[in-house]
Amino acid sequence: MRLTGQDVGRGTYSQRHAILTDQTTGDPFVPLQALPQARAAYEIYNSPLSEAAALGFEFGYNVQAPRRLVLWEAQYGDFDNGAQVIIDEFVVSARAKFGLTPSLVMLLPHGYEGAGPDHSSARLERFLQATADINMRVANPTTPAQYFHLLRRQALLLESDPLPLVVMTPKSLLRHPLVISSLNELAEGQWQPVIDDTALPAAVQRVILCSGKVYIDIVNSKARADHPEVALVRVEQLYPFPTEDLQPIFDRYTNATEIVWLQEEPENAGAWEFARPLLQDQLKGRLPLRYIGRPRNSSPAEGSATRHKINQEALIAQAFSVDVQESLADIIVR
Numbered sequence: 001m002r003l004t005g006q007d008v009g010r011g012t013y014s015q016r017h018a019i020l021t022d023q024t025t026g027d028p029f030v031p032l033q034a035l036p037q038a039r040a041a042y043e044i045y046n047s048p049l050s051e052a053a054a055l056g057f058e059f060g061y062n063v064q065a066p067r068r069l070v071l072w073e074a075q076y077g078d079f080d081n082g083a084q085v086i087i088d089e090f091v092v093s094a095r096a097k098f099g100l101t102p103s104l105v106m107l108l109p110h111g112y113e114g115a116g117p118d119h120s121s122a123r124l125e126r127f128l129q130a131t132a133d134i135n136m137r138v139a140n141p142t143t144p145a146q147y148f149h150l151l152r153r154q155a156l157l158l159e160s161d162p163l164p165l166v167v168m169t170p171k172s173l174l175r176h177p178l179v180i181s182s183l184n185e186l187a188e189g190q191w192q193p194v195i196d197d198t199a200l201p202a203a204v205q206r207v208i209l210c211s212g213k214v215y216i217d218i219v220n221s222k223a224r225a226d227h228p229e230v231a232l233v234r235v236e237q238l239y240p241f242p243t244e245d246l247q248p249i250f251d252r253y254t255n256a257t258e259i260v261w262l263q264e265e266p267e268n269a270g271a272w273e274f275a276r277p278l279l280q281d282q283l284k285g286r287l288p289l290r291y292i293g294r295p296r297n298s299s300p301a302e303g304s305a306t307r308h309k310i311n312q313e314a315l316i317a318q319a320f321s322v323d324v325q326e327s328l329a330d331i332i333v334r
Helices: 051-064 077-091 094-098 124-129 144-156 183-188 213-219 243-252 272-283 305-319 328-333
Strands: 002-005 043-046 070-073 105-109 137-139 165-169 206-210 230-235 237-239 258-266 289-294
Touching (some): 002 051, 124 272, 144 183, 206 213, 206 243, 213 305, 243 272, 258 305, 289 305
Parallel strands (some): 002 043, 002 070, 070 105, 137 165, 206 258
Antiparallel strands (some): 137 237
């Protein structure tokens, strides 16, 4: 394994302590390099704040060493903007253009938490727009076990089915008290492209599909307990889109009257405009498909913690509203 990026040794958000430093000698110590039962090497390097250079090098390294799991982590999601040329010209299109088989993993912090536009979005919509012919995998996991099994799966497929992997990594979930996984889920679980609700199927009238951090916001809202008619389904894998995994869920909720796509990103961002035609084709008009989220915006996020909180609360209110077609702007004004 090889992990590089901006401050990956300690983790930008202190989610890992991969490199420890002896305060007496100043010598670094990497615990994962000292496991006696380890059967693979582990390298971790802090890279400079030059995304194009760092990602370009890691792409080349990955192509030349295909049996290694190579991961690059951005300090903030939008920092992949600095490497857009590498992403467009090589990561997402090298298979089609050059016959290469990269399997580079990109870890991109993504989640709306009241920070500025450049610290909120990894531009998920750009990656989904670039998907075609199974040229990569795109995921937005919500639990530690899901993240763990996603990376394990990527390592397992390095030689048999190599593809780049783009992972949205919500920042606030790193320390969220309710975002935990048991040792059993880590040891015996597996990657789940879709995670269904535990709601009673007969009571459900609205099925909400969502992906990433917004699920945690809505499932922990005070209104959740008062609305058994709403089922929250997590779409953890966005590409290849998990149509086959969603169908049994749609079939399970026989009394549902609508399917809703919920996201915290603006309407022209996030996964909505990618998922909409796929869901429409799958539903074939049997149920209406609706959207809940922020209106279209030229900026990825508000840039105001106060405005963000107001909009996020309005988003949750709309998810449980009787009239889902009421606009988010109308709820904010009200």
